[in-house]
Amino acid sequence: MKRAVCPGSFDPITFGHLDIIKRASAHFDHVVxxxxxxxxxSSLFSVPERIEMIRECVKDLPNVSVDSWSGLLVxxxxxxxxxxxxxxxxxxxxxxxxxxxxxLNLQAxxxxxxLMATAPTYSFLSSSIVKELAHYGGDVSSMIPANVNTAxxxxxxxx
Numbered sequence: 001m002k003r004a005v006c007p008g009s010f011d012p013i014t015f016g017h018l019d020i021i022k023r024a025s026a027h028f029d030h031v032v033x034x035x036x037x038x039x040x041x042s043s044l045f046s047v048p049e050r051i052e053m054i055r056e057c058v059k060d061l062p063n064v065s066v067d068s069w070s071g072l073l074v075x076x077x078x079x080x081x082x083x084x085x086x087x088x089x090x091x092x093x094x095x096x097x098x099x100x101x102x103x104l105n106l107q108a109x110x111x112x113x114x115l116m117a118t119a120p121t122y123s124f125l126s127s128s129i130v131k132e133l134a135h136y137g138g139d140v141s142s143m144i145p146a147n148v149n150t151a152x153x154x155x156x157x158x159x
Contacts, residue, residue, distance in 0.1 A: 004028040004084040004114070007073050009036045010050050011043045012148045013057060014130055016122030020088035023116060025061050032082065033058065037070035044131055044155055056147045074109035085113045090123050131156075 006021050010033070025031045035050050045053070047068050058064045069076040073085065085105060087098050095115070102113035118125075130140045134152045141149050 001029045002084070003030045003032070003080070003082045004086045005032045005034050005073070005077060005080075005082045006086045007034040007036065007069070009038065009041070009043065009127065010054060011045055011127050012050065012130060012144055012152060013054050014122070014125050014127060014144050016088065016090070016118055016125040018057060018145070019119050019122055020086065020116050021058065021064060022061065024086040024114070025064050028084070029063060031064045031086070032080065033064065033066045034073070034076060035066065035068045037068050045151070049151070053148050053151060057145045074105050074111050077111045078109060083112060085111060087113060087115055088118045089115050090118045090126070
């Protein structure tokens with residue numbers, strides 16, 4: 001069984017993330033969305049809240065599951081029999097960082113990385129942009145699923 005992981009903070013998940021996840025699910029028998037637990041970073045949503053929102057977003061993808069992790073991603077891959085990491089690339093700046101990580105992960109553990117170009121529609125999109133726009137009352141409904149849009153409005157107070 002070919003298994004892959006799509007890692008990230010997903011705070012919140014966007015249509016750009018979902019584009020990569022859906023496309024990856026067509027190439028692998030099973031895809032795990034691994035939500036990052038980062039105690040040093042302040043997040044808008046807790047890990048359990050992000051997992052719940054993501055599960056709702058991928059409920060129609062039978063070969064996709066959601067989990068969380070803390071620590072080295074390659075250790076997560078080893079303990080879950082995952083051989084490939086799938087990451088989305090928006091721009092050249094993403095490529096520089098992701099290439100270094102891919103090479104490090106391959107050398108350290110033999111885990112491969114598949115870098116997928118984000119669909120042009122989502123090339124500008126990031127969770128940070130969504131949070132910033134939402135914080136100032138901007139309409140982010142075209143950037144995130146409806147359940148995530150509802151949650152973000154509740155969280156930022158509908159400013």
